[in-house]
């Protein structure tokens with residue numbers, strides 16, 4: 001087993017969307033399927049890592065893999081789970097699509113409709129990745145960026161601002177990339193600002209490319 005490239009490494013992966021409650025029956029969410037993060041978790045496990053997966057609501061499964069899965073709903077739940085696992089992590093990969101905002105107040109009862117329009121006030125969620133970057137010690141910290149324009153420039157900005165080791169950029173302009181697709185096309189930008197572009201491929205193969213970059217860095 002010691003020939004496995006990630007043998008003995010503790011890897012924490014986040015995946016999926018977060019849901020932010022409006023009332024007991026409604027939420028604000030996004031179209032993230034969780035596929036990319038689940039593939040990373042499974043490939044890392046096959047490469048010998050001890051994998052902990054922190055997942056928002058997703059239909060994906062890691063059944064049959066020795067992966068410790070923690071299910072969360074909201075960004076604040078995910079924040080708690082990621083911080084609880086951070087000290088002992090060698091590698092943290094934030095592939096979750098975390099909601100940037102949540103309703104400022106959550107109604108105790110189902111909100112009743114009337115003839116008026118309804119305004120829901122939103123407040124900012126914590127930036128989980130940025131908060132991990134601020135207290136980074138030995139960990140290798142990896143983020144994702146999904147952009148529709150100025151993608152390289154924005155991704156480089158995030159890499160620096162969140163104190164990442166590298167960032168995985170996927171563009172929504174690309175027909176083979178994005179939410180709920182089985183394929184993805186990525187560019188990896190390193191903290192030294194060097195860039196590596198990959199062809200469109202299955203999310204499982206994209207996961208291998210990302211983890212191979214991690215193996216080289218460990």
Ligand code: C5P
Pocket residue numbers: 075094095096097098099100125126127128129130142143144145146158
């Ligand atoms: O700033 P932006 O949301 O584009 O950054 C994307 C990266 O930051 C992803 O890795 C995502 O998981 C992470 N993120 C986070 N907490 C947030 C928003 C994004 O950890 N509230």
